[in-house]
Amino acid sequence: MKKIFLILLMFFFFSSFVNAQKTVDATGETEIYLAYEKADKELNKVYNQFKKKLGSKDQTNLINSxxxxxxxxxxxxxxxxxxxxEGGVTANKMYADCRMQLTISRTNELKSLLNGF
Structure with missing residues (x-):
């Protein structure tokens, strides 16, 4: 009897965990945050490449910029x-999506400047 109770309890917790994961992923937040992280990594890569090509005065200007x-x-x-x-999940998604879009735009801007050197 104890084993059945333990198995049912484990099943309950496992199914609750799986359903919670589906709820989080169903909102689309995870996908947007992953896309933002990818865009941010690309921005940092291009930024650092560009910075290495500049003299110290221009590096300071780039850093401040x-x-x-x-x-x-x-x-x-x-x-x-x-x-x-306000806005809950929708507000979070709007904020993350905005940051992702502007980060991609900035990366493209820096790539264009980098190609000019």
Missing amino acids: QKDWLKFRDSNCKFKSYPEG
């Missing part, structure tokens, strides 16, 4: 998303 751009990207996406505390 990138810091300003990151602040702009995040505040602009926050503005375009629902106000904090």
Whole structure:
């Protein structure tokens, strides 16, 4: 009897875990965050390649430009998303998607500048 109870209890917890995973993935948040992470890695790669080609004064200007751009990207996406505390999953997805799109755009901009050197 104890074994049956234990098996049923384990089954309950396992099925709850699987259903919770499906709910998270069903929202599409995971996919957007993974796409953003990929875009961010590409941006960092291109940024570092570009930085290596510059002299020290231009490197400083690029670093300052990138810091300003990151602040702009995040505040602009926050503005375009629902106000904090509203919108739930939709707001999170809008914010992540905005960051991803602007990051891809910035990567393309830096690639274009890099190709000019």
